[in-house]
Amino acid sequence: MPANNPTACLLVIGNEVLSGRTRDANIQFLATGLGNLGIPLREVRIIPDVRETIVDTVNEVRRTFDYVFTTGGIGPTHDDITSECVAAAFGVPWEHHPVAWPRMEAAYKPGEFNTARQRMATMPRGATLIENDISVAPGFQLENVYVMAGVPRIMQSMFTWLAPRLQGGAKIEMRAVHVFGLPEGVLAEGLEAVQARHPDLDIGSYPFYRTGSHGVTLVAKGPDAAAADRAIAEVTELIAGFGKVPIPGEPPELSAGEGPEE
Amino acid sequence: MPANNPTACLLVIGNEVLSGRTRDANIQFLATGLGNLGIPLREVRIIPDVRETIVDTVNEVRRTFDYVFTTGGIGPTHDDITSECVAAAFGVPWEHHPVAWPRMEAAYKPGEFNTARQRMATMPRGATLIENDISVAPGFQLENVYVMAGVPRIMQSMFTWLAPRLQGGAKIEMRAVHVFGLPEGVLAEGLEAVQARHPDLDIGSYPFYRTGSHGVTLVAKGPDAAAADRAIAEVTELIAGFGKVPIPGEPPELSAGEGPEE
Incomplete structure (x- = not known):
């Protein structure tokens, strides 16, 4: 932040x-x-x-x-x-x-x-x-x-x-990508590396649950839009490396909350 | 409380x-x-x-x-x-x-x-x-x-x-009555008297807004169900005294929040 x-x-x-x-x-x-x-x-x-x-x-x-x-x-x-x-x-x-x-x-x-x-x-x-x-x-x-x-x-x-x-500051930009069927526990190591490369961003991982399908949304947040774009591009590549399909943006009808998976 | x-x-x-x-x-x-x-x-x-x-x-x-x-x-x-x-x-x-x-x-x-x-x-x-x-x-x-x-x-x-x-205590009982078309500012004085007669209860007043109609919900809360019933009976009488119709319970599809009226 x-x-x-x-x-x-x-x-x-x-x-x-x-x-x-x-x-x-x-x-x-x-x-x-x-x-x-x-x-x-x-x-x-x-x-x-x-x-x-x-x-x-x-x-x-x-x-x-x-x-x-x-x-x-x-x-x-x-x-x-x-x-x-x-x-x-x-x-x-x-x-x-x-x-x-x-x-x-x-x-x-x-x-x-x-x-x-x-x-x-x-x-x-x-x-x-x-x-x-x-x-x-x-x-x-x-x-x-x-x-x-x-x-x-x-x-x-x-x-x-x-x-x-109100006197504000740089707008907080938010970029997201989501994926179905890939557990947080598999993504975690690569995600931590993305966070380490972008210390000025907050990289968040948010599992979601649907009837019949689970997934996770990865979010990059910070005042630098270009940096957020780059981080999400890296996450997108990470997801694709596991043979899954990264979907830009948030999933529709987001269910709230984060927490343990599986 | x-x-x-x-x-x-x-x-x-x-x-x-x-x-x-x-x-x-x-x-x-x-x-x-x-x-x-x-x-x-x-x-x-x-x-x-x-x-x-x-x-x-x-x-x-x-x-x-x-x-x-x-x-x-x-x-x-x-x-x-x-x-x-x-x-x-x-x-x-x-x-x-x-x-x-x-x-x-x-x-x-x-x-x-x-x-x-x-x-x-x-x-x-x-x-x-x-x-x-x-x-x-x-x-x-x-x-x-x-x-x-x-x-x-x-x-x-x-x-x-x-x-x-978990080790709990007496269950917190909640009773409510609501009314349409009667502003909080008219009810306030009588409501304060109800609160004063029931210091062990929390008496709350929550305005709500609907398309075309406003109202207020009055809530009595505390561990003594009989006291909550008595307080709501007093509020019901208060509402009727202004020539309005008290409706037992919460209004359907409650909108959240409390605050200034009118």
């Missing part, structure tokens, strides 16, 4: 993924979007709606990574505590936001901008807004921490607004 | 989820399975195939949580480094496993149990095996750390084998 690209950490805040009630729908979108900006996602943490956990985690990761993105916990209900926890993490007051408050007040009918909704216009002092096309409630940025909604389509709208405003 | 239930942390190890190449398929399965055993999942970390990161993270979380589960990185290729990192984290040798080694050696044709495959039979000293029905390569347990495959169907087979061998 390139040493000079800025790094990112994502905090998914909320009990509903940890309880298994919902399957996360935001990680892959943000991982891909950040990779395209040359801001590789280096860690994801899924944490519960617990004040101490959120405060401590925000403080740990904002010092470790260039960018921290959070999703979830900025709605109007009692379990939405991300915003006040970010204020506590930075040691700043949690107060009426000078832009968000009047805007949200104007968006509701008289009397409907109640205490619960006012929470969504209350932010850490110094926060700047992250806009979106769907909800009147914005996200916000404080230093290197970007606080976004958990509802996927609102989060996506916020990230789309945010993307051109 | 019950204070006397054992807690769990899941480490998803591998670059392919962080790069956005694949969408995680293991978190929800394990979150649900652990909840059913009364071992609430309290944190998930997705980390890359980087030795120092894996070692440091394993050492941090194995001291914080009762159970640590890992998925990914136990295959035969150069990027599969979970097993040796767990050995390093515990400060024990990484060596031929007395059971896994002869079993795997016997499973391959003469000459095919090569260096790469031998890695899958090499484990931290003191590890006991986690069996599965699909791959000849087992996972392993060392103290409170359970190392499993990343390929979903192998991981699921390992967890199914493991589940009756």
Whole structure:
């Protein structure tokens, strides 16, 4: 992985993924979007709606990574505590936001901008807004921490607004080739040699399973597209050397995960 | 959340989820399975195939949580480094496993149990095996750390084998009711009162979006089923008080995420 690209950490805040009630729908979108900006996602943490956990985690990761993105916990209900926890993490007051408050007040009918909704216009002092096309409630940025909604389509709208405003690095290029019927354990030695020849790339090996057929996808990743192309050409040759047919790109309908084979 | 239930942390190890190449398929399965055993999942970390990161993270979380589960990185290729990192984290040798080694050696044709495959039979000293029905390569347990495959169907087979061998607590019960056309911001105050009357439950509020209709799901979670039933009855009454129709259970085809409304 390139040493000079800025790094990112994502905090998914909320009990509903940890309880298994919902399957996360935001990680892959943000991982891909950040990779395209040359801001590789280096860690994801899924944490519960617990004040101490959120405060401590925000403080740990904002010092470790260039960018921290959070999703979830900025709605109007009692379990939405991300915003006040970010204020506590930075040691700043949690107060009426000078832009968000009047805007949200104007968006509701008289009397409907109640205490619960006012929470969504209350932010850490110094926060700047992250806009979106769907909800009147914005996200916000404080230093290197970007606080976004958990509802996927609102989060996506916020990230789309945010993307051109982030300072990225060289885009992470990804090239792949796959093969059926050739076990990882046979490819491993040659693959390690390809990795050794391309120390600036990440060479990954991902077995997949289909009804009636197994295979493996080999991926080369890094900021240098030409190097990734060369590495995949070497892997392609390696596969052909075992008398199998290398197929460019990812297999259709990828099943997730990596692990032991056979 | 019950204070006397054992807690769990899941480490998803591998670059392919962080790069956005694949969408995680293991978190929800394990979150649900652990909840059913009364071992609430309290944190998930997705980390890359980087030795120092894996070692440091394993050492941090194995001291914080009762159970640590890992998925990914136990295959035969150069990027599969979970097993040796767990050995390093515990400060024990990484060596031929007395059971896994002869079993795997016997499973391959003469000459095919090569260096790469031998890695899958090499484990931290003191590890006991986690069996599965699909791959000849087992996972392993060392103290409170359970190392499993990343390929979903192998991981699921390992967890199914493991589940009756884990010491759990009271099962986490979950009850839900949902409603269309009633914003979270209207429900919030009454919902907070329900939470205040049931401090041993987690009351969660999760908006959802459909083409042409919005709604919110209210969830009560905790080890006391009767308390969860009572809390949901109170939420049902709250919804009816706004002239809307409470619908028992989760909405069909749940979309993930929580966040701001309207």
